[in-house]
Amino acid sequence: MTSQPLDREILLDIYRRAMRVNRTDEKFRSLLTAGKLAVMYYPVRGQEVASAAMMAALRPDDYLVTTYRGQHDQTAKGIPSDLFFAECAGRATGTCKGKGGPMHITHPKTGVMVTTGVVGSGLPIANGLALSSQNRGDGRVTVTCFGDGAANIGAFHEAMNMAQLWKLPVIFFCQNNRYGEHTAYADHTSSESIVSRAAGYGMRGVRVDGNDSEAMFAAAKEAVDRARAGEGPTLIEAMCYRMLGHFFGADFSYVPKEFKAEAKEQDPIPRLRKLMLERQFSETELDSIVMAIDAEIEAGVEFALNSPFPDASELRLDVFEEEIAL
Amino acid sequence: MSGKINVVQALNLALDEAMAEDEGVIALGEDVGAKQGGGVFKVTSGLSEKYGAHRIRSTPISEQAIIGAAIGAALTGMRPVAEIMLMNFVTVAMDQIVNHAAKLRFMSGGQTNVPLVIRTTTGVGSGFGGQHSDMLEAWFAHVPGLKIVTPSNAADAKGLLRAAIDCNDPVIFIENILCYGLESDAPPVGHRVPLGKAAITRPGGDVSIITYGRTVYDALEVANKLSDQGISVEVVDLRTIAPYDEETVLASVRKTGRAVVLHEAVKAY
Numbered sequence: 256m257t258s259q260p261l262d263r264e265i266l267l268d269i270y271r272r273a274m275r276v277n278r279t280d281e282k283f284r285s286l287l288t289a290g291k292l293a294v295m296y297y298p299v300r301g302q303e304v305a306s307a308a309m310m311a312a313l314r315p316d317d318y319l320v321t322t323y324r325g326q327h328d329q330t331a332k333g334i335p336s337d338l339f340f341a342e343c344a345g346r347a348t349g350t351c352k353g354k355g356g357p358m359h360i361t362h363p364k365t366g367v368m369v370t371t372g373v374v375g376s377g378l379p380i381a382n383g384l385a386l387s388s389q390n391r392g393d394g395r396v397t398v399t400c401f402g403d404g405a406a407n408i409g410a411f412h413e414a415m416n417m418a419q420l421w422k423l424p425v426i427f428f429c430q431n432n433r434y435g436e437h438t439a440y441a442d443h444t445s446s447e448s449i450v451s452r453a454a455g456y457g458m459r460g461v462r463v464d465g466n467d468s469e470a471m472f473a474a475a476k477e478a479v480d481r482a483r484a485g486e487g488p489t490l491i492e493a494m495c496y497r498m499l500g501h502f503f504g505a506d507f508s509y510v511p512k513e514f515k516a517e518a519k520e521q522d523p524i525p526r527l528r529k530l531m532l533e534r535q536f537s538e539t540e541l542d543s544i545v546m547a548i549d550a551e552i553e554a555g556v557e558f559a560l561n562s563p564f565p566d567a568s569e570l571r572l573d574v575f576e577e578e579i580a581l
Numbered sequence: 582m583s584g585k586i587n588v589v590q591a592l593n594l595a596l597d598e599a600m601a602e603d604e605g606v607i608a609l610g611e612d613v614g615a616k617q618g619g620g621v622f623k624v625t626s627g628l629s630e631k632y633g634a635h636r637i638r639s640t641p642i643s644e645q646a647i648i649g650a651a652i653g654a655a656l657t658g659m660r661p662v663a664e665i666m667l668m669n670f671v672t673v674a675m676d677q678i679v680n681h682a683a684k685l686r687f688m689s690g691g692q693t694n695v696p697l698v699i700r701t702t703t704g705v706g707s708g709f710g711g712q713h714s715d716m717l718e719a720w721f722a723h724v725p726g727l728k729i730v731t732p733s734n735a736a737d738a739k740g741l742l743r744a745a746i747d748c749n750d751p752v753i754f755i756e757n758i759l760c761y762g763l764e765s766d767a768p769p770v771g772h773r774v775p776l777g778k779a780a781i782t783r784p785g786g787d788v789s790i791i792t793y794g795r796t797v798y799d800a801l802e803v804a805n806k807l808s809d810q811g812i813s814v815e816v817v818d819l820r821t822i823a824p825y826d827e828e829t830v831l832a833s834v835r836k837t838g839r840a841v842v843l844h845e846a847v848k849a850y
Contacts, residue, residue: 354688361685361689361690369653369656373676379677382646383654383655386653390604390659410646416643417641576749
């Protein structure tokens with residue numbers, strides 16, 4: 256797909272989102288290393304730009320459904336750092352009062368409706384959010400994010416068929432990071448690409464370099480505009496790399512060094528920085544953006560780690576609308 | 582409406598009333614639309630003509646997609662009624678029901694709720710064999726976050742379905758194929774049977790039969806036989822299986838001193 260040079264404001268928006276993701280990822284891993292957090296974390300290093308460009312194409316009130324590897328999607332969609340880290344640390348001040356944790360971040364105020372810990376389960380739910388928008392005519396678009404691994408579970412196929420059948424305003428955003436857990440793409444998928452499957456449902460499909468912010472934004476924008484105009488869903492396959500293990504601390508030795516070298520070469524963060532400089536943003540300007548992001552994240556972590564854990568009575572709340580009796 | 586209605590008509594009326602009152606109430610499932618005849622048991626008959634195909638959505642045979650779509654719509658405040666044609670087919674959608682519908686309220690810290698009704702039908706005795714007859718209510722009753730309802734008669738079917746649609750939590754609504762034709766006096770428009778309230782279908786003093794759904798009629802038959810022998814049987818129809826009406830059950834057993842639990846699912850193991 257060819258793309259036009261992006262408007263400077265859009266480029267800046269993508270840069271801010273991508274760097275928030277990147278710095279949040281780094282901070283998260285450093286907190287785990289330091290023992291200040293002891294939770295599951297699925298690193299997103301390498302997938303920052305794909306997500307940032309997608310979210311930059313959305314309205315703030317558009318819906319997002321993502322998965323356990325979702326920090327990039329949630330952060331890029333706009334979840335405040337303090338609420339995010341407090342939730343990941345299981346604190347009462349988190350997005351979900353500490354009851355969701357990193358795998359179930361939910362924040363309807365920024366459109367983050369569901370984060371699922373089950374591979375592929377978000378796709379059918381995204382259809383429902385989109386169905387609601389279709390019936391109500393609220394103009395919202397729903398994006399559901401998943402990896403290449405999720406394209407092999409039944410829910411993917413059921414959801415794709417239904418979405419196209421009903422022309423739902425939904426975007427199936429496959430971030431093909433070339434590994435499903437520890438299994439390489441060629442060892443888990445028979446088709447050459449994920450996007451080729453769109454044709455099987457009569458759906459529009461687009462494959463794009465997820466590390467190319469301009470191409471990625473163009474693909475995202477077109478899909479969003481079409482969905483909003485009632486022209487139905489799109490399957491976007493954004494090619495990217497998972498530069499770290501499946502989860503923090505996981506074995507990564509099964510990944511060939513050629514793959515790691517290729518990923519490093521395509522690293523979207525230096526690539527985006529280079530583009531920004533070419534587009535006449537100054538080093539100082541870009542550095543000051545990152546410094547402001549770091550300050551937000553530091554303050555967020557401070558807030559999180561100084562917040563209380565939820566009270567034990569929370570166990571009886573939110574299972575049902577009414578409190579469970581003792 | 583006055584006169585008698587059967588269970589299918591009662592369910593249809595409950596849906597009709599709820600859809601007329603609230604744009605957010607939609608129904609989706611296999612064959613539920615007009616072109617497909619209004620469902621295999623005709624429960625949604627006439628509704629798509631009245632409310633449109635965008636509110637009565639006939640779906641592909643894709644149980645995960647049906648329940649998933651219903652969950653997503655419910656998260657935005659709609660009140661979907663998803664039909665899973667037969668209870669055994671819920672197994673295809675268990676991830677959506679157990680991991681998502683039941684848990685999204687808790688895992689979001691109460692930010693999102695899932696006001697979803699899953700209507701399904703089942704029961705022994707229709708010659709459907711092993712994969713179309715199971716009573717799986719006990720599985721669901723072990724899932725925190727789900728409410729389980731099963732009517733035994735037409736009046737309760739209508740009142741319970743209205744209450745289930747009103748409910749802000751996911752409700753598994755279990756119908757029984759052999760009960761569909763049974764008639765009751767039509768309850769008034771808007772009538773609700775509150776969730777969690779059992780009914781004393783037949784009062785008695787010697788033994789309590791705690792039951793629900795079709796086996797209420799087995800209990801009544803037994804009660805009639807035993808009354809000839811001078812034994813007075815109290816029949817308690819739970820109506821809601823989870824959360825069940827502990828107060829009414831305990832009061833009955835306190836009175837009779839004896840309890841028999843009667844259902845058509847598996848025996849305890």
